[in-house]
Amino acid sequence: MEFRKARLAALLAAAVIAGCSTTTPTRTTVYEQPSAAKVGTAPTALSAARSQLATMKTDARIGAALQWAEHYLDQQRPGDAGQLLADLNPQAMDNEQRFTWILLSGRAQLGDQRPDDALALLQRHEDDILQYPAEQQAGLDLLKADALAMKGDLTGSLQQRVATHPLLEDEDQDYNHGMIWQLLMQLSSSELADAIEDSRGDLLGWLTLAQLYRDPIADLDAQVSRLNQWSAQWRTHPATDDVPDMLDALEKAVSERPSKVAILLPATGPLKNAGKALQEGIMTAYYRHKQDGNPPVLRFYDSGGDDILALYQQAVQDGADFILGPLAKDKAATIANQGTLPVTTLALNYIDQGELPENFFQFGLAPEDEARQIALQGAREGASQAGILYPEGEWGERVAQAFAQEWQSLGGTVTVTRTYQEGPTLGDTVKELLLVAQSQSRGQAVSRFTSLDMDIQPRRRQDMGFLFLLANPNQGRQVKPALNFHYAKDLPVYSTALVHSGESNPRRDQDLNGVRFVDMPWMLSNEDSQLRRMSNEQWPEGHGRYERLFAMGIDAYRLQSRVFLLSTLPSSELPGVTGRLSMKQQRIVRELNWGVFINGEARALPKVAEPANNSRTREITAQ
Missing domain, CATH: 3.40.50.2300 (Response regulator)
Structure with missing residues (x-):
């Protein structure tokens, strides 16, 4: 099962979400009626469904309402499902029906973006839930984890998922494993550090693994060493099976990382201001790297002239084993049209071209x-x-x-x-x-045609x-x-x-x-990182309308050592200041954060989880 990372957000006062894909294990969401009591397809209109249910005897009405509510949930109609479920009395149900009613009611509430109601529901029926077999309890625990994430309590959701994991069957463990990793990727650096201080057991193992995997500044050698240390310390951890792939990819990235990087940016011409902001972002990331590791040698070339191919060849002759740039789209296309390139190249723009040289990659801020x-x-x-x-x-x-x-x-x-x-x-x-x-x-x-008001x-x-x-x-x-x-x-x-x-x-x-x-996170987050402090000290007034290009320069520098990793390990990503970066068809794809204007201020939205009833999301996620 593939788990795509996505962002969601609760719109504070309005409780509207912008979201990430999650699904609950399907085996815990279906109520199977006895074959003799099967009912027809749910009526399209809620009013028709309620009218039909009103004519049924109690047991048949409960069975039909549960089946139809699940059908409405699968059609993204949580409000209608919730109304059918609210018409039922859980005290009139047997244990299996009551379990299904609790689960579907929680799904409907999450579908309506009401995580507090879902949590209250689970709390009210806690005594009932404790009587269910471990597998059913685990299904409701995952529902609780989704509700906590929707509230923005990612750490609480992680705690719930990690505690539930041993109780799940293999297929559900695969799902939960993927969701744990998604949540870990969504935590900010400060949230991750705080959670590590307050955690122990398997949760601590997950958190420390995510921290060393996500570190965008860490020297690759240091990451390999720390990953080996983690494996030795956490031999029986559920995530241990993931580590060999990470280690193999990191070790290959170490062997492929550049030692001399040529940077083709316009220092003259109409794009010189954009080039200046990018260069300052690159140098900020370089000096931050220099504090903790061994950065490559950088050499800048002015790409503001007309002959980009001559400039490119000059950089290669000067010993560059990685080229960053150019910025102008037409010049990037000119280089891409040369066929096989002598060194790996990361253009700082996207070009409209089908087939590309296998060592030509693209990164930009495309609206x-x-x-x-x-x-x-x-x-x-x-x-x-x-x-x-x-x-x-x-x-x-x-x-x-x-x-x-x-x-x-x-x-x-x-x-x-x-x-x-x-x-x-x-x-x-x-x-x-x-x-x-x-x-x-x-x-x-x-x-005009009636006397009625x-x-x-x-x-x-x-x-x-x-x-x-x-x-x-x-x-x-x-x-x-x-x-x-x-x-x-x-x-x-x-x-x-x-x-x-x-x-x-x-x-x-x-x-x-x-x-x-x-x-991008750089524009929405006020996280007190060393990188942010360095930027504020050097440029206290910021870069105005070029601030996003400054941030792009930071990530462009980071990518020179990570392009190989992103292109060879499909699940790999870089938590950058311009977004969560991954590779798709030689193109760096950014997943941005969400914000909202409240009282005239742009505020970052908390990262939460999407209701687990969205079958359309499941289809999208699987693509």
Whole structure:
């Protein structure tokens, strides 16, 4: 079973999630009725289901309600499932029915993003749960672990999963093993360090393994040594079987790491400011590495000129065994078109090209990737319909198209797409997007033909689970108030990092309240790391609009020693400052964090776990 890492988040006051894929073992979620008591397929409408159930005798009604509730859960209808389950009296059930009722009720509550209710449910029925066989208790323990993660208590969820692990059967242990690793990858460095101080037993083993595996700055030799030490110390640990693959990959990465790195960045020309921010990020990571290990020799070349091939060949002749850059897309494509390259090359941009040299890799900050992550997030939350609002122009068209293609590939429907221009017409565009005028005119037309009091208040369209908004801060400050004014204050709005300036401006950003967005950890986290302190001391004013490129420079330096590892070990990743980095088809893929505007401030959302009832997520995760 493959477990993809993903991020989710609880929207503090609103309890809305942006999430990660989790599933519970299927064998503990199915209630099998006696064959003589089988019922038909669940009615499509909840009202019809409740009407049919009302005509049944008690035992048949319980069996049918449990089966139909599970069917609704599989269709991402946790609210309907919860209502069927709430109509039942658990005291009228036998032990097997009551177990299924507890499990399905908890799944429905998690599907509605109500982890506190799920935890309260498990607490109320604690005495009943203790009477069940160990396997069934373990299934409910995993439900509790999901609820804790959804609340943002990743450490508590880990503790629950580790304690439950020995009680699970082999297949469920595979699932739980993967989920433990996901949670470990989602903990921040400070959370991981704090948990290590407070833990013991198998949990401590998991935590220390994750810490040494995740360390992005550690010298590779040191990581190999520490991994061998971990294996000797934790011979009987459940994760021991994973270590040989890690060791083998790390040892190969040691043999492949570069000793001389050539860095092709523009010091002149239109991209020189971007090149300067990247260079400063690279050097910050270099000096941080120098404190703990043996960094490679770096040599910078100005790629602002016209002949990128001559510059590339000069770097090779100078002894470079790894080349970082160039930044310009056309120059990266020129190098890729040369066929087999003499040294491994990591371009600092993405190019539109099919077949690439096997030692040519790409890393950049593509907004299209952010759009795709938002689409995947919407699918994981169970949404099926989305709207798109983006600025006129080729750039907006390209990013909106990336979202739409990903969304449709996941089975979603784009119900409306609109472009906009900043200025006085933007409010009208939002009104048109929401079909408010049509709603109002229909209500007025109906009122002419009746003497009854009619509610003719205008309403927005209801065929959008969320709105994908592509906007910079100024544009977003116009769009969100317009949405609120036109009866769409409750419509979830997801945006790319573009909407987040990175600078605190509570007075102006009040107008962005409620907007959720993806952004790199460097822009959302205030974690007091040595790297952050070095950056603040050297550049106390930051890098303004180039701050994300500075962060990209940090990760670009780290990647020069990790490209081999990422390309040869499919499960390998680098917890970077620009996101969680992994490799897909010679392309570094970033998984970003989630943030939300509250009281005019951009706040990082806690990392939590997704309800375990989302079968659509299971399908997506398995792809």
